[in-house]
Amino acid sequence: MSAATGHAGTLTRPAAPARVASRHDPWRAARTAARYTVLIIVLVFCLFPILWVIGTSVKLPGEYLHNPPVWIPQNPTLVHYRNVMPLRGNLALKNSLIIAGGATLLSMLLGTLAAYSLARLRTGGRHFAFWLLSQRMMPPVVLIVPFFLVLRALGQINPALGLDSHAALIALYTVFNLPFVIWMMRSYFDAVPAEVEESALVDGATRLRAFSSITLPLAVPGLIATGTFAFIFSWMEFLFAVVFTRTKAITLPVAVAGFSGSQGSNWGQASALAVVAMLPVFALALLVQRHFVRGLTLGAVRG
Amino acid sequence: MDMAETATRTAVAPSGPTFATRRRIEGWLLVLPALLLILGLSIVPLIQSLLLSFQRWDLQSQEHPFVGLQNYRDALLDPRVCGAFQNTGIIVVCAIAIEFLLGLGLALLFVGDFTGKRFAMPLLMLPVMVVPIVVGLTWRMLWDNQYGAINQTLSWIAGRDVNILWLAHRDTALFAMIVTDVWQWTPFMFLVLLAALSSVNPELYEAASLDGAGWWDALRDVSLPGISRVIAVAILFRGLDAFKVFDLVYMFTQGGPGTSTESISWYIYQLGFKFFRLGYASAVSFIVVILLTVLATVYVARFVRGAEA
Numbered sequence: 001m002s003a004a005t006g007h008a009g010t011l012t013r014p015a016a017p018a019r020v021a022s023r024h025d026p027w028r029a030a031r032t033a034a035r036y037t038v039l040i041i042v043l044v045f046c047l048f049p050i051l052w053v054i055g056t057s058v059k060l061p062g063e064y065l066h067n068p069p070v071w072i073p074q075n076p077t078l079v080h081y082r083n084v085m086p087l088r089g090n091l092a093l094k095n096s097l098i099i100a101g102g103a104t105l106l107s108m109l110l111g112t113l114a115a116y117s118l119a120r121l122r123t124g125g126r127h128f129a130f131w132l133l134s135q136r137m138m139p140p141v142v143l144i145v146p147f148f149l150v151l152r153a154l155g156q157i158n159p160a161l162g163l164d165s166h167a168a169l170i171a172l173y174t175v176f177n178l179p180f181v182i183w184m185m186r187s188y189f190d191a192v193p194a195e196v197e198e199s200a201l202v203d204g205a206t207r208l209r210a211f212s213s214i215t216l217p218l219a220v221p222g223l224i225a226t227g228t229f230a231f232i233f234s235w236m237e238f239l240f241a242v243v244f245t246r247t248k249a250i251t252l253p254v255a256v257a258g259f260s261g262s263q264g265s266n267w268g269q270a271s272a273l274a275v276v277a278m279l280p281v282f283a284l285a286l287l288v289q290r291h292f293v294r295g296l297t298l299g300a301v302r303g
Numbered sequence: 304m305d306m307a308e309t310a311t312r313t314a315v316a317p318s319g320p321t322f323a324t325r326r327r328i329e330g331w332l333l334v335l336p337a338l339l340l341i342l343g344l345s346i347v348p349l350i351q352s353l354l355l356s357f358q359r360w361d362l363q364s365q366e367h368p369f370v371g372l373q374n375y376r377d378a379l380l381d382p383r384v385c386g387a388f389q390n391t392g393i394i395v396v397c398a399i400a401i402e403f404l405l406g407l408g409l410a411l412l413f414v415g416d417f418t419g420k421r422f423a424m425p426l427l428m429l430p431v432m433v434v435p436i437v438v439g440l441t442w443r444m445l446w447d448n449q450y451g452a453i454n455q456t457l458s459w460i461a462g463r464d465v466n467i468l469w470l471a472h473r474d475t476a477l478f479a480m481i482v483t484d485v486w487q488w489t490p491f492m493f494l495v496l497l498a499a500l501s502s503v504n505p506e507l508y509e510a511a512s513l514d515g516a517g518w519w520d521a522l523r524d525v526s527l528p529g530i531s532r533v534i535a536v537a538i539l540f541r542g543l544d545a546f547k548v549f550d551l552v553y554m555f556t557q558g559g560p561g562t563s564t565e566s567i568s569w570y571i572y573q574l575g576f577k578f579f580r581l582g583y584a585s586a587v588s589f590i591v592v593i594l595l596t597v598l599a600t601v602y603v604a605r606f607v608r609g610a611e612a
Contacts, residue, residue, distance in 0.1 A: 032417070034412065035412055035413065035417060036419075038409070038412055039413070039419070039423055042409065042427065043423060043426055043427065045486070046426065046427055046429060046430050046486075046490065047426060047429065048452075049430075049438075049441045049442060049445060049486065050429060050430075050433065050441070052441060052444065052445060052452060053437065053440065053441040053444070056444060064444075064450065065450055066450065067449045067450060068455050068458075069450050069451065069452055069455050071452070110336045110337040110340065111337055113333045113334070113336065113337070114333060114334045114336075114337040114338070116333060117329075117330045117331070117333035117334045118334070121326055121327070121329060121330035121333075122330070123327070123330030123331055123333070123334050124330075124331075124334065132341070134599075135341060135345055137543050137595070137599060138345075138349075138592065138595075139543075139546060139547045139567075139568060139591060139595070140547065141547065141549065141567070141568040141571045141572060141588065141591075142349070142352065142571070142588035142589070142591055142592050143345065143348050143349065143352070143588075144571070144572070144575060144576075145352055145355060145571075145575050145581050145584050145585050145588065146347075146348035146349070146351040146352045146355065146585075147344075147348055148575065148576075148581075149351070149355075149581070150348065150351075171340075171344060172344065174340065175340055175341055175344040175345055178337050178340065178341055179341075182337065207329050232432070235434070236434045236435055236436075238435060238436045238549070238550050238553070239547075239549050239550075239568065239572070242553075243572070243575075243576060252434070253434055253435075253436040253437075253550075256434075256436050256437060256440055257436050257439075257440075257550075257553060257554065259440070260439075260440070260443070260553065260554050260557075267444060270440055271440070271441075271444075274434070274436075274437040274440050274441065277434045277436075277437055278433055278434055278437050281432050281433070281434060282429065282432055285425075285428065285429075285432040286425065289424075289425055289428070292428060292431075292494055293494055293495050293498045296431070296491055296494075296495070296540075297495060297536060297537065297540055
């Protein structure tokens with residue numbers, strides 16, 4: 001009887017060989033092979049639809065309305081881009097930029113101040129923070145009816161604030177971004193040491209001055225990441241945009257969805273518009289890659 | 304959590320009643336603009352919606368009489384409400400189960416360093432970053448029975464002509480929505496779980512292997528308990544998000560054939576903006592609010608808080 005078997009019977013084999021085995025893993029080669037095989041399959045699955053919509057955007061109807069489908073565009077053309085952009089693409093792109101940009105600036109301004117207060121001054125405590133977070137859990141659809149009535153009433157006073165206006169969507173997206181911005185920025189401010197700021201306060205600096213000259217500069221990477229996410233979320237939103245816009249303030253997703261009734265005949269133009277909506281997000285995503293986990297879970301899971 | 308570490312930090316600040324009061328006022332002043340906006344554009348509308356749900360508010364009627372719980376009674380007996388909840392539930396449960404299992408499998412396979420990881424990871428993340436309505440358009444084209452790549456691929460695999468009308472029947476249309484959601488959101492699960500797995504203390508694995516634990520034991524006794532809170536939070540976020548499913552319904556089926564593929568968001572949208580039954584739409588909305596609040600509270604108490612302890 002060795003000492004190992006006497007050890008409460010939990011060890012089925014001596015400890016030392018087990019350790020060696022983990023170092024010279026006999027399955028290593030198989031694991032590596034499996035890893036790359038799966039990786040390639042997953043990459044193809046992930047990328048194929050994206051390439052398909054890009055491909056459709058440069059195919060002529062003869063190719064995208066062909067059975068069996070033509071996989072690789074034979075005569076790539078930019079005609080759909082040229083047609084759809086003056087039609088409604090340029091307007092939708094401009095609106096999307098104004099609305100997503102406006103909502104981002106506003107929610108970052110208000111959200112950063114609130115986040116700083118939550119992080120440094122513990123305003124409202126933990127329950128308040130969770131209450132703010134819970135605001136984002138609500139499905140947006142439950143608010144469309146009251147929003148509609150308010151916007152309709154506002155529109156009768158001033159059309160620039162009512163339905164089909166930039167201001168309406170900017171305000172709504174700001175509210176929906178705020179909990180996200182506050183939670184994200186709070187987690188970034190938490191990571192900035194408070195000591196320097198506290199000593200500046202003792203030296204007589206105002207709270208706002210200590211914040212803007214000491215803590216804020218240290219949180220710039222977080223600021224950029226959070227702002228980028230806020231922009232992306234506003235850029236992608238569809239439900240509010242389709243309910244509260246008609247013609248003047250349509251955003252890119254609404255313009256893309258406008259083709260949904262057309263049973264295939266306009267897929268080229270729809271895809272061209274879709275690519276215009278999609279590519280800027282990819283570019284921005286490169287910026288915030290490192291912050292993905294935090295961003296997609298509002299900082300609830302630290303990444 | 305991070306609360307404990309920062310709580311000690313606040314103790315460093317000079318104390319005294321005036322300082323503490325000033326601090327508190329400053330704190331609330333900084334929060335005020337955001338809070339007012341949230342109250343004004345989120346809480347007030349919610350209350351307004353509650354009031355609306357007790358009224359008959361239709362396009363035809365000039366007046367909006369108070370009808371008590373009539374709208375709620377109608378909603379609970381409405382087969383379309385029932386169907387919409389069912390469809391939404393099926394999509395949420397199936398999509399999240401698949402995303403979680405796939406995401407966990409991939410995370411276990413790709414944890415640690417290997418050549419090509421830095422190149423592959425950003426590409427794997429792309430689906431999450433595609434505008435949802437573009438996802439809808441793209442997969443609408445892929446699922447198309449004549450011009451889509453899916454039937455074509457199945458034809459190659461089966462060796463004969465496959466012509467499935469994916470979006471023309473309830474079951475296959477829901478299946479299509481689930482697969483599409485899985486395509487877009489598995490990378491999210493994967494990424495979150497990968498980050499969590501990478502942060503599990505490697506000494507725990509060594510200890511387990513010293514105890515003679517196999518691969519499965521290590522997964523069950525070390526990895527999963529180590530990341531259980533992250534799993535709970537990731538599933539909560541994904542669940543609440545998937546519950547909103549609207550864009551896919553809009554692009555794939557518009558709720559059809561008939562009303563068989565309506566989701567909750569879609570049905571409320573139809574009630575409000577096709578039939579203009581704003582009172583009734585508000586009642587259905589409020590049932591959703593109540594249901595989700597209860598479910599989320601129970602879930603958080605049971606899984607998120609439980610896993611934290």
